[in-house]
Amino acid sequence: MTKPDVVVTGIGATTPLGGDVASTWDAMLAGRSGVSKLTQEWADQLTVKIAAQLAVEPSEVIDRVRLRKLDRSEAVALIAAAEAWADAGLADAGLDRERLGVVVGSGIGGAQTLLAQDDILEASGARRVSPHTVPMLMPNGPAAFVGLEYGAQAGVHAPTSACATGAEAVAWGLDMIRSGRADVVIAGGTEAVIHPLPIAGFASMRAMSTRNDDPEKASRPWDKGRDGFVLGEGAGILILERADHAAARGARIYARLAGAGMTSDGYDIVQPHPEGTGAARAIAMALRDADVAKADVVHVNAHATSTPVGDMAEIAALRAALGDHPVLTATKSMTGHLLGAAGALESIATILAIRDSVVPPTINLDDPDDALTMDVAAHKARPLQIAAALNNSFGFGGHNVALLFTRP
Amino acid sequence: MATREEVVTGLAEILEEVAGVNPDDVSEEKSFTEDLDVDSLSMVEVVVAAEEKFGAKIPDDEVQNLKTVGDAVSFIVANS
DSSP, X not given: OOOOOEEEEEEEEEBTTBSSHHHHHHHXXXXXXXXXXXXXXXXXXXXXXXXXXXXXXXGGTSOHHXXXXXXXXXXXXXXXXXXXXXXXXXXXXXXXXXXXXXEEEESSOSHHHHHHHHHHHHHHOGGGSOTTHHHHHSTTHHHHHHHHHHTOOSOEEOOOOGGGHHHHHHHHHHHXXXXXXXXXXXXXXXXXXXXXXXXXXXXXXXXXXXXXXXXGGSOOTTBTTOOSBOBBOEEEEXXXXXXXXXXXTTOOOOEEEEEXXXXXXXXXXXXXXXXXXXXXXXXXXXXXXXXXXXXXXXXXXOOOOSOHHHHHHHHHHHHHXXXXXXXXXXXXXXXXXOGGGXXXXXXXXXXXXXXXXXXXXXXXXXXXXXXXXXXXXXSSOEEOOOSEEEEEEEETTTEEEEEEEEXX | OOOHHHHHHHHHHHHHHHHOOOGGGOOTTOBTTTTTOOOHHHHHHHHHHHHHHHTOOOXXXXXXXXXXXXXXXXXXXXXX
């Protein structure tokens, strides 16, 4: 059976760099950092006092009454989905809603709601707990609210695989269309857990950067001075569409989603396999699935979170599965790590790199790790004609997802 | 004890906060769900806030009888 072609016809995002795709992409190409000091009082007690917070607050976009029934992760998912939906020109496309699917995941889910309502429970008693609590904290909440907003009836799904979630959602969206269950899928990831508890948890694992005095330099993938990731928040959403469906309505096409690979390490609950074997298998699987030659993959938007072990395991995986030729970048150097949204946001960056023939920079790569033998677009954006590009995402639990996008 | 008018005003404040209802639209004959677009979960919030504001206990099985603002006003005036 031949696989139907799947293309990307719309993109949307709200990130630490901007409230939409255009402002985020401009900031990326300019090499701007979205990381800043946490000025909230609760940050005083933490060892980590920096994060990449949203550039535009959801309250500037969504009205107050609606917002009080949404977890922050749901609000940002709806904001990114609205942009992607409009961008794809679907508002007036007369879409058959029984052929519209949603795959939107989150790494942690409605933790801010859970913790805030627990505070209310402890302070004021059970009767004061909001009746909106459950739809706000359930892990499928963001997917369900997006599905409701657009009347999606082909199925609403919420994969969760920690920091691989956003990419996994895109991969499942591809499967939904290929298997014939949908013509159009709203796919992506969302995360909003800048709160003392998740930060304290990650900090206790020694997973986060404590470069508190120099926030903009804190996220530094592959640099010798890297000391952990910087937590970010936001959402990224892609509109995936069967190519003939997109062509029939004359939709603008950003890129083909040519293939995906998903594997699991079976090695450790949080540590990546040091040689990146599971990641290498995911990349090889994506190449086979897309039927794209290694040589054509000239750019990789790497997972590269700025942790000591993970960054180098990925290099080993890339060399094993692809070779030394691609130009890499780690946009987390600018956005921080959006956890469950990262793979979706970085897919958008990968697609725009193909469209604009430019690799966004990896900032703060001042003193590259000795084991970094591949070419990175350090400090400055680099012009590059891109036929095919890869986006990697890996998550706690040993999840590996590789997505392969090609020029339409 | 609050007058009917005071209770209507108080409910209008709660409805604005919880459900974004324009206070000018709130009057005794209005239905919470049909006229004021208050969904079932938000109605629970309105009830809890009203209990707090007027010191009235509104049992869960009573809530389904409170179709209109006037129904709520009568119950609160009689039970606070």
